[in-house]
C-alpha cells in the first residue's frame with residue numbers, strides 16, 4: 001500500500017535524514033523543520049526503523065487538513081480508515097501539540113481525536129467497549145497555524161535507543177546526533193578516526209556501526225513490530241537482509257580515549273553490546289597525549305563544555321592540545337560539537353570551513369567543521 005511516512009529529526013539534521021531516506025530508495029515529498037515526509041509502503045516502515053541513523057522516529061501519516069473548529073477535527077479524523085490499521089483489541093493513546101492555532105487546548109484536541117477514532121471503530125467493529133489489550137498505537141495530533149497533521153508512531157521508543165547503551169556517563173551525546181556527526185564528516189573506513197574525549201564511546205561506536213554497515217535498529221524492538229498491518233515476514237526478511245549486509249572486512253581504524261577510567265569502562269561495555277568492540281581501541285588517556293601516527297586522520301568529538309560537565313581549566317587544556325596538534329598536523333581534520341563560541345579563534349585562529357547549529361537534546365550546540373589540507 002502506498003503510504004506517507006514522516007521521519008522526525010532534531011532541528012538541523014533534516015538534510016542528513018533526507019539523504020539517508022533517499023539512499024534507502026524512497027521518494028521525498030517535502031522537508032520541513034524537524035521532519036522529512038516521504039513516500040513508502042509497509043516494508044518501508046520496517047526498513048526505515050531498522051536503518052535510519054539520524055532520525056528520531058518514523059511516523060505513519062494518516063492525514064493533514066485545516067481545522068478551525070473541533071467539529072472539523074472530529075469529522076476529518078472520523079473519516080480516516082482506522083480499521084485498516086488498528087484491530088479490535090488495539091490499544092491506542094492520543095498525544096498532541098498545538099502551536100499558533102485556534103484549537104489551542106492540547107487536552108481538548110487529544111480527546112476529540114480519541115473520540116473520533118472510537119466512533120469510527122465502534123461503527124466498523126459493532127462493539128461498544130474496546131478491550132485495548134493488544135498492540136500499541138500512539139496517535140499524535142499536531143496543530144500548527146490551524147493545520148492539523150494526524151500521525152501514528154511506528155517506532156515506539158525513540159530511534160536513538162539502539163539498545164547498546166548498557167553503561168552510562170555524565171553528558172553522553174545522543175546516538176542519532178553522533179551518527180549525524182560522522183555522516184556529515186564524510187569519514188570513510190580506511191581513514192584513522194579518533195575521539196580523544198569519548199565518554200561512553202557513542203561517536204566511535206556509531207562510526208564503527210556505519211563502517212561495518214550495521215543497521216542501528218537490529219538490537220531493539222519497535223512498536224510496529226506488533227502490528228498486524230505489517231506482515232511478520234517483512235520484519236524477518238529485512239532483519240535477515242540487515243545481518244547479511246554487515247561488512248566484517250571493512251578496514252576500521254577507530255580510537256577512543258578519555259581521562260576518566262569509568263568512562264572508558266562504559267565505552268568498552270557499550271561497544272561490546274553493539275558488536276563493535278573488536279574494531280575500536282579504547283584507552284584511558286589524557287588528550288595531552290594525542291599523537292598522529294599517520295597523516296590525513298580525523299577527530300570527531302564533543303569535549304566537555306561549560307553548561308554541562310567540565311570546568312574551564314579542563315577545556316583550556318583540551319583546546320591548547322588541539323591548537324598544537326593541528327598546527328603540527330595540517331592534514332588532519334577536526335569535527336567538534338560544543339556550545340563554546342570561541343573555538344575557531346582558540347584552536348585555529350580562523351573561521352571553520354562549515355558550521356551547523358544543532359541540538360544535543362534541548363541544548364543548542366554548534367558543529368564546527370575544519371578540513372585538513374589535502375596532501
Ligand SMILES: C[S@@+](CC[C@H](N)C(=O)[O-])C[C@H]1O[C@@H](n2cnc3c(N)ncnc32)[C@H](O)[C@@H]1O
Pocket residue numbers: 169170171172173174196197198199200201202203257258259260263285286287288302303304305309310314317318
Ligand atoms: C561531553 S563528554 C563526552 C561524552 C561522549 N561523547 C559520550 O557520548 O558519552 C566529555 C568527556 O571528556 C572527558 N575529558 C575531559 N578532560 C579530558 C582530557 N584532558 N583528556 C581526555 N578526556 C577528557 C570527560 O571525562 C568526558 O567523558
